[in-house]
Amino acid sequence: MDNHKFAFIICSNNSIMLNECIFYIHQLIIPKNYDIEILTVKNASSITSAYNEAMVSCNAKYKIYMHQDVFILNRNFLNDALSIFLSDPKIGLLGMVGYTKISPDGIMWHIPRCGNLYLSSSAPAVPYPPLDTYSYSLEQDGYSSVALIDGFLMMTAYDLRWDEETLTGWDFYDAFQSINFLENGYRIAVPTQLYPWCLHDSDHFNNLIHYDEFRQCFKQKYHSLLGKNINEIVESMS
Template sequence: MLSIIVCSIRENFFLQVSQSLQQTIGDYTYEIIKINNLVEKLSLTEAYNKGIKKSKFPILVFVHEDVLFHTHNWGKILLSYFENDPKLGLVGVAGSKIKTRFPSAWWENQTEHLSLNIFQKFSNGETKFESFGFKNGPTSEVVIIDGVFMAMRKDKRIFFNEALKGFHNYDQSISFDFKRYGYKIITTCEIDIEHFSTGSIDDSWVKSSLKFHQLYNKYLPLSIGQEITKEDRAYSCLKFIGNCKRTGHKKLAFRYWLKYLVLKPFSKKNYAFLKYFLNWD
């Protein structure tokens, strides 16, 4: 039995995902809880917590409204994961096996640490199917999942962290909270969904990421049975510097470049960074 929670701002998308759910979930009891955010204007953490409080069933599914499901009877697949592993807390279709101390996104790690299974539609109309990170089977253990699709075991101790405002990092924070309580997190390649938008990194994302790392820094770094190397740290640091540059956070970019300089003092990228910062407006 599933409680499916959707934070909606576009009625046509909500109707589309509702129909897709009905056609693909299988012969299971479920409810769809709509949080009408055109009216309520909540942060995503607040909206999802409202959905949790309204829910009747022990497994919760949080899904973006701009998706379609392509796997039939996916409800059975999903419930089997939770039934077979009492320590399983979260299931997603995309995630990472590591998280460094740098305020980068979950996907801003080297490819060997990522696990992803999704049909992604881009603004130019192209749809690309990406599936990797499942060489040992149909599921992969991770430390963070992406918010496009998150299935959660209901636990009265765990809610979304409302200190995170807006619409970013709710997925990272709920992942860390499940890890904090000793739960396992997995991604699966057995549930295919199509996503009609791509995430964007803007000024609000950078600020939210800094807030997330302030709140959860004591749990970092985090990984699944593997060492986070200097190369891993440098990679995510470099990604965050790029995000800062693109969103106009030049002082923040400089601060993290100094950290990158310690990690990779002989990198050729440092010369380009030096020229960039010397042209400070």
């Protein structure tokens, strides 16, 4: 494992969108003595299988799993994220938008959230809630500890396998993987972002067609955690 390397892992089915995503990655400031690489997976059968394939083929300690329609605007993204990981080795997962509680119905955006992001003007009202409903962390340490993060960008410091047996499509991988990290004793962080670090240029949600199927899987597997906040979840796992 190369502790001084970042890997950007992107599933893609649109070369124009992918190229723009990569353009923003190339504008980032790379921390001194660190390297980056970009891995793209095309024509994947599921997002979990694609992420597992890329994960095992890559020796970078820090992996950024992201959608092809996410553009990183914070040029100091890598330094800022690295400082959070280095502040506590128990932090294993980092996202831009998170939730301190698991919704009783399993739907992330039905509960208050923290973090920040920009959306394109063409983005639909659903599933994303209005930005003025976000709660912004002003904690001194620069991040909030959460139970779940949104999957448009998920950065890891440790490799945990994605559940491709259960999740054979493109939904709920973020919720399952968040709980996976908590079950393995890691913390999940969402940085304080006075200005959003990323823009999510998503204008359709065709893959939500199987969303409810995997929501039911999530509710069945983690029924004991539904409605609990992060402190209650950690206590139940200890």
